[in-house]
Amino acid sequence: MKCPCGCGRTIELLVIPEASPRWNITSDSAGRPTLHPSVHMKDGCKSHFWLRHGRVQWCK
Template sequence: MVCPCGCGDVLVLNLDRNVGTTFWNLRLRESRLTLMPSVWRRDGCRAHFVLEENRVWWYGEQTDTLDTLPSVVERTLKAWWRRLRRKKK
């Protein structure tokens, strides 16, 4: 995918649970995409965001206007990280 911040960089995300320790979950429902957990670029534009039902929710200061993450996304992220931690043990 192309980074939603507008920098033009192409982001490569691992969606395969069987390869590597870090992977993202992509869900498509009624033509709406959700990608969990958040994407956090540690280089380049340093964007940090969640894609939830085709909407980009930003963390940090990479945009002029900051959106507040809705509680449903917050709960989904917390549940995702709990499951991921359990798998690593």
């Protein structure tokens, strides 16, 4: 996915059970994705956010 801050960076998240760290992805009845845990970019733009029901919720 592209970083929601607009920096243009592609974010790759591991979702396979064997990976560490890994993210869980679910979708609601409308097909909107939710990720757990939050996504925190350690370098570059340093974005930190949750993706819940297809919407970005920024961490403070």
